[in-house]
Amino acid sequence: MVGFQGKLFSYIGDLKKNYFTNAMGNIQIKSKKYSRQDILEMQNAGKIILLVNDKIYDVTEYIDEHPGSREAILRNIDKNNKESYNFHSQDAKKLWEKYFIGYLKTI
Ligand code: HEM
Numbered sequence: 001m002v003g004f005q006g007k008l009f010s011y012i013g014d015l016k017k018n019y020f021t022n023a024m025g026n027i028q029i030k031s032k033k034y035s036r037q038d039i040l041e042m043q044n045a046g047k048i049i050l051l052v053n054d055k056i057y058d059v060t061e062y063i064d065e066h067p068g069s070r071e072a073i074l075r076n077i078d079k080n081n082k083e084s085y086n087f088h089s090q091d092a093k094k095l096w097e098k099y100f101i102g103y104l105k106t107i
Pocket residue numbers: 050057059062066067068069072073074076077084085087088089090091092095096097099
């Protein structure tokens with residue numbers, strides 16, 4: 001497709017690559033970065049924020065449904081390790097991505 005319409009569609013396509021709709025139906029920026037301070041502030045505000053493999057997940061709305069218990073999540077909250085993610089099934093991993101909110105700011 002060429003011309004203005006083509007440009008508009010490709011622009012919208014690019015936008016969609018950078019945004020997604022999270023579990024709460026909110027539009028979220030994929031590349032958003034959070035510092036450790038940001039994570040602490042969200043946790044202090046009562047959110048259940050997981051840091052795993054430098055990716056950040058807000059599982060506040062999910063934790064009570066977790067088949068592996070609330071405690072399993074709470075115990076591992078700040079570990080930033082792969083293990084707590086890796087052993088989950090493919091379906092569970094897809095579910096994790098619904099709660100993904102951004103990456104850890106490393107510098
Ligand atoms: C630190 C984070 C987490 C830990 C340590 C953890 C731990 C566990 C454990 C121990 C089980 C096994 C339960 C059993 O078989 O009796 C389990 C199962 C499961 N977890 Fe998690 N979990 C975590 C986060 C999450 C998150 C964020 C999601 C999804 C949003 C999730 C989804 C599931 C599902 C669907 C199962 C059922 C088994 C499967 O499909 O793999 N978990 N989890």
